[in-house]
Amino acid sequence: MDTSVIIRTLPILLKGCVMTIELTVITLIIGTFLGIFLALLKISKNKVLSLISSFYTWIFRGTPMLLQLFFFYYGLPLIGLKLTPFQAAIIGLGLNCGAYMAEIIRGGIQSIDKGQFEAAKALGFNYSETMRKIILPQTFKVIIPPVGNEFITMLKDTSLVSTIAMVELMRSAQQMYATTFKPIEIFLTAGVLYLLLTTIFTAAFSIFEKKLSVYD
Amino acid sequence: MEKSFLNDNLEDYADEEYMIEASNVTKRFGDLEVFKDISVNVKKGEVLVIIGPSGSGKSTFLRCLNHLEEINGGKIIIEGETLDGKNKKLVRKITTKMGMVFQNFNLFPHMTAIQNIMEAPLVVRKESKEEVLERANMLMKKVGLEDKADFYPSKLSGGQKQRVAIARALAMNPDIMLFDEPTSALDPELVGEVLSVMKDLAKEGMTMIVVTHEMGFAKEVADRVIFMDGGKIVEEGKPSDVFSHPKEIRTKAFLDKVLS
Numbered sequence A: 001m002d003t004s005v006i007i008r009t010l011p012i013l014l015k016g017c018v019m020t021i022e023l024t025v026i027t028l029i030i031g032t033f034l035g036i037f038l039a040l041l042k043i044s045k046n047k048v049l050s051l052i053s054s055f056y057t058w059i060f061r062g063t064p065m066l067l068q069l070f071f072f073y074y075g076l077p078l079i080g081l082k083l084t085p086f087q088a089a090i091i092g093l094g095l096n097c098g099a100y101m102a103e104i105i106r107g108g109i110q111s112i113d114k115g116q117f118e119a120a121k122a123l124g125f126n127y128s129e130t131m132r133k134i135i136l137p138q139t140f141k142v143i144i145p146p147v148g149n150e151f152i153t154m155l156k157d158t159s160l161v162s163t164i165a166m167v168e169l170m171r172s173a174q175q176m177y178a179t180t181f182k183p184i185e186i187f188l189t190a191g192v193l194y195l196l197l198t199t200i201f202t203a204a205f206s207i208f209e210k211k212l213s214v215y216d
Numbered sequence B: 001m002e003k004s005f006l007n008d009n010l011e012d013y014a015d016e017e018y019m020i021e022a023s024n025v026t027k028r029f030g031d032l033e034v035f036k037d038i039s040v041n042v043k044k045g046e047v048l049v050i051i052g053p054s055g056s057g058k059s060t061f062l063r064c065l066n067h068l069e070e071i072n073g074g075k076i077i078i079e080g081e082t083l084d085g086k087n088k089k090l091v092r093k094i095t096t097k098m099g100m101v102f103q104n105f106n107l108f109p110h111m112t113a114i115q116n117i118m119e120a121p122l123v124v125r126k127e128s129k130e131e132v133l134e135r136a137n138m139l140m141k142k143v144g145l146e147d148k149a150d151f152y153p154s155k156l157s158g159g160q161k162q163r164v165a166i167a168r169a170l171a172m173n174p175d176i177m178l179f180d181e182p183t184s185a186l187d188p189e190l191v192g193e194v195l196s197v198m199k200d201l202a203k204e205g206m207t208m209i210v211v212t213h214e215m216g217f218a219k220e221v222a223d224r225v226i227f228m229d230g231g232k233i234v235e236e237g238k239p240s241d242v243f244s245h246p247k248e249i250r251t252k253a254f255l256d257k258v259l260s
Helices: A003-042 A045-064 A065-079 A085-110 A116-121 A127-164 A169-180 A181-214 B002-017 B058-065 B088-096 B111-124 B131-141 B156-169 B188-203 B217-222 B239-244 B247-260
Strands: B019-028 B031-043 B047-051 B072-079 B098-101 B174-180 B208-209 B224-229 B233-237
Touching: A003 A045, A003 A085, A003 A127, A003 A181, A045 A085, A045 B047, A085 A127, A085 B098, A116 A127, A116 B002, A127 A169, A127 A181, A127 B111, B002 B239, B019 B058, B019 B208, B031 B058, B031 B072, B031 B208, B031 B233, B047 B058, B047 B217, B058 B072, B058 B174, B058 B208, B088 B156, B098 B156, B111 B131, B131 B156, B156 B174, B156 B188, B188 B208, B188 B217, B188 B224, B217 B239, B217 B247, B224 B239, B224 B247, B233 B239, B233 B247
Parallel strands: B047 B208, B047 B224, B098 B174, B174 B208
Antiparallel strands: B019 B031, B019 B072, B224 B233
């Protein structure tokens, strides 16, 4: 093993890491808000809204993310929507993440005791107050383990955007491999960096989980 | 002479002013008719206790009054205003005049006892924090839990939870309190502390409807008892009459069972 290659390429890989983190965080923020919105549509009494949400998850969970990314990056310019790799990556990852988050959040909301909704209603809370103050705070606690799972999957899946010319950790590693022809050193380093990121994420989540379980 | 007669009449009318007027109320779940044509009026300051076997429709009736269940026929008027399910704002306005206490407490588990009490006045009524905090502390004291303010519900006993739930309902300054089997989920030794809070409320003149299996409470506190069975009001009257001299065979059979 040639450690000098690692030392030489590490700054570039770390730069890729920063982009991977950036992509992951933005994706998760979009995915969470989109997921809450879709979950509320899904459980709404309005059949049309619920159907729209189901249709959305059907499409985005039912097709490969790589295909979705290609569609946004190569397909949309043909209808006049030219996207930078970054924009296409964020849209593709965010919309996909939203579909998975929607299902997780919906399950979480439905696991909350019906009595909570009734108590809120009896106290005069309207729909939005009930959701914001009573239901969603309890939902977040229930869904932390599956959300942590989804976040880690998402972090790794950001590597897919390397195929649409987005330079993040995976793409940096590929480029470094192409210039050095040292696959073991380069991909091992990249792998360790991914592991480091997922470990940090996991730790952050278990701290968060402990924090939210004070009322158990 | 004539004038005083008129005045008497007016006074009578004032006496008969109802807080709750439920007339010919019908409730169905799909094909299942829970009850039909139930009419109950409740006066200001009255304590009405509804008893009856499980499945008699008594809890469902109580839930209809607070619009937790939509009725399929009849009319419910609370303090002169008709509960119309289509007008959500009006429904909210009317139902917040009523505090509800549930069998399973339904406290908000992610909030401490005092937060549970303060949340609705803060969020729904947008009252100032100092004012609400002061009232919440007073209510905690009233239900005998001033030392448990910062406890989460999971750290409280069933009886304590139910007392917090009563305080939470009272924090909205309701005119009417509805109790849906408030002691049914409690260990026997914890029933007394909840009933004692309810008795205090009754003494203060709170208008109350209580669905319960606690016959002792009904005898002691109720102004009027209704016995429901099979979706109908079988008998109603003063507790002394209903418990000592039930007119209906079904009432007698039920009382024999629960009092033996």
